[in-house]
Amino acid sequence: MVDAGVTWTDERVELLKKLWSDGLSASQIASELGNVTRNAVIGKVHRLGLSGRAKDKTDATAARPRKAPRAPSAPAPIAPAVRNNVVIAPIPRTPVVEEASEVLADVDMAIPMSERVTIMDLRESMCRWPMGDPTKPEFRFCGARSITGLPYCNHHASVAYQPVADRRRERKVVRA
DNA sequence: CCCTGATTCGC
DNA sequence: GCGAATCAGG
Numbered sequence: 001m002v003d004a005g006v007t008w009t010d011e012r013v014e015l016l017k018k019l020w021s022d023g024l025s026a027s028q029i030a031s032e033l034g035n036v037t038r039n040a041v042i043g044k045v046h047r048l049g050l051s052g053r054a055k056d057k058t059d060a061t062a063a064r065p066r067k068a069p070r071a072p073s074a075p076a077p078i079a080p081a082v083r084n085n086v087v088i089a090p091i092p093r094t095p096v097v098e099e100a101s102e103v104l105a106d107v108d109m110a111i112p113m114s115e116r117v118t119i120m121d122l123r124e125s126m127c128r129w130p131m132g133d134p135t136k137p138e139f140r141f142c143g144a145r146s147i148t149g150l151p152y153c154n155h156h157a158s159v160a161y162q163p164v165a166d167r168r169r170e171r172k173v174v175r176a
Numbered sequence: 177c178c179c180t181g182a183t184t185c186g187c
Numbered sequence: 188g189c190g191a192a193t194c195a196g197g
Contacts, residue, residue, distance in 0.1 A: 008189085025180065040190050042181060047188070051182080125178080 006035050008044060016041065020050055028120055117143035127153035129160070 008016075012033055019029045026045070027038040045051055116131060117140060127142035128151045144153035152160055 027179080037190070038181090039192080043183095043188090043190050046182075123178090 013044070013048070016044060017048070017050065020045055024120070116140035127151070127156055129153070129156040 015033065016029060019032060020026075020041075024032070025038075026041040030036050030038040030041045033041070117126065119139075119141065122128065122141050122143065125146055127144045127146045129142035130139070131142060132139045142153055142156055144155070146153050147157055150157050
């Protein structure tokens, strides 16, 4: 084999430089490159003498831009991405139950608009409920705290795994 | 507890 | 040169 991408090729180094100077964290870059840990990225960054970045104030979390300062001319195409072992492919609409579309409407309304995240900010412990058109840059994930062992947050899990038959037209009484 | 980068040190 | 383990911190 040539090299299984486990080497710092020129291309990977360039990408590393780009992403690093772009403000992405080491772990994010590692996920982007694939087959490397954040330690590897950090190590390489230091070896390249790229450390520090734009570090005026406190580093670490403070140097982590929440909104990606991406150029408006860079739409950032949504392609199937791999984070760790999880492959996230574009999903047309509902991830599970098709008949739940009615419910989904309500669900979408019930979701706090605040914590939605892009794929870059999506972490293992976050809800992967897709929102919006995967082909558009505006595509987001729910991003709320996911239930341990499940890809969704409490709210979305209840919807995703709810059998259609369970959906009563009549509303339940919510009293204890 | 989640995350961040920095450094060390065996390979 | 490389990166896991560790350190130091927000």
